[in-house]
Amino acid sequence: MQVVKEFREFAMKGSVIDMGIGVIIGTAFGKIVNSLVTDIIMPPIGLLLGKVDFSNLYINLTNTPYRSLAEAKEMGAATINYGMFLNSILHFGIVAFATFLTIRQINKIRRTPGASITSQQCRYCFSTIHTDATRCPNCTSMLVENKQKSYSSPKITFKAS
Structure with missing residues (x-):
């Protein structure tokens, strides 16, 4: 059966x-x-x-x-x-x-002409994510280098006295 x-x-x-x-x-x-x-x-x-x-x-x-x-x-x-x-x-x-x-x-x-691709594949965990994402929501890997200005803490120098 x-x-x-x-x-x-x-x-x-x-x-x-x-x-x-x-x-x-x-x-x-x-x-x-x-x-x-x-x-x-x-x-x-x-x-x-x-x-x-x-x-x-x-x-x-x-x-x-x-x-x-x-x-x-x-x-x-x-x-x-x-x-x-x-x-x-x-x-x-x-x-x-x-x-x-x-x-x-x-x-x-x-094939629709002019259609933009709105998703990509994470190169680390292979999940589908939006093309504008900078970090994968599944594995939290950085996808693109951060192109924004990075603010670093001021350099502090010490002088020996």
Whole structure:
């Protein structure tokens, strides 16, 4: 029963739930990108390359000729579907580029220009403290040399008589 309890605690953590939501959204995004590649991008490329339908490009490994990939698949023929592979490579490229643009935007949002750093790390106890602090509140170490005028006691000299 301990394993079930540990698994339930693990599954209910926020990061696991966020990851699950990311997978679901990623699957839906994958379908959109797949449609973008097969229905919008590849037809004009095929037209430019001489009215070629990339999804129908294949190498027939049998001696029987077929008019299309669908007909060859229907008959159970062994084929190498390099057109579908080209579509998959383009699909991957688009997903990678879209991911890059998304992460780039997130990083721009995180970096606020002109934001000043308001904390530093104590070099003695490694706690986080304000940048204007001259003494660490945790370990009481001096952080910067005192730049104020130091008043020392007057020098007293004694003369021997």
